[in-house]
Amino acid sequence: MTGPHPNERREVLYVIACGSPLARHVGRLVELAQQDGWQVCVVTTPDGAKFVDRTALARQTGHPVRTHYKNPGDPDVLPPADAMIVCPATVNTVNKWAAGITDTLALGLLVEAQGMGVPLVAVPYTNVAMAAHPAFRAGLARLVEWGVTVLFGDHVVPLHPPGTGERHLHTFPWGIGLAAVRDRLCPVGPAAA
Numbered sequence: 360m361t362g363p364h365p366n367e368r369r370e371v372l373y374v375i376a377c378g379s380p381l382a383r384h385v386g387r388l389v390e391l392a393q394q395d396g397w398q399v400c401v402v403t404t405p406d407g408a409k410f411v412d413r414t415a416l417a418r419q420t421g422h423p424v425r426t427h428y429k430n431p432g433d434p435d436v437l438p439p440a441d442a443m444i445v446c447p448a449t450v451n452t453v454n455k456w457a458a459g460i461t462d463t464l465a466l467g468l469l470v471e472a473q474g475m476g477v478p479l480v481a482v483p484y485t486n487v488a489m490a491a492h493p494a495f496r497a498g499l500a501r502l503v504e505w506g507v508t509v510l511f512g513d514h515v516v517p518l519h520p521p522g523t524g525e526r527h528l529h530t531f532p533w534g535i536g537l538a539a540v541r542d543r544l545c546p547v548g549p550a551a552a
Contacts, residue, residue, distance in 0.1 A: 378406025457498030
């Protein structure tokens with residue numbers, strides 16, 4: 360069995376989970392990323408924290424699950440991110456991110472990472488009514504314009520009627536965000552040669 364040399368640093372992936380029932384299963388994305396060789400850290404929005412099992416995710420990743428900004432003078436407990444996936448991304452997080460609002464740790468990390476050129480992937484999960492709001496659509500377009508890979512639409516995850524999201528959790532394609540990060544880091548084709 361081969362793995363990274365003990366002195367080699369594995370690339371770090373931040374998985375940012377927002378307030379959605381889908382966040383209960385974010386450990387599936389963590390597992391896929393770890394199988395792909397990533398060191399994974401989980402960050403949640405305050406509403407995302409309501410859905411995840413912090414203890415299980417900390418055990419799975421070897422890192423505490425972060426939700427809030429640290430206090431002044433406290434050490435950073437997570438290694439710096441080489442890439443980030445926001446999954447599930449909620450309408451609230453997309454709208455705030457596109458407006459540059461940093462009132463949560465998750466948003467602060469995203470805004471800062473964008474300014475540092477860290478590869479970012481967002482996978483929204485919402486219902487058809489929420490997705491129809493013009494601010495959400497404009498926010499997605501703005502993020503794409505700024506270089507964020509946004510995986511959204513019926514070709515990714517079909518939108519569901521309000522109140523039915525729980526019924527569709529089992530069909531969510533957890534690997535799609537990870538594949539997009541891989542594509543961002545290792546493009547294929549003539550330009551990569």
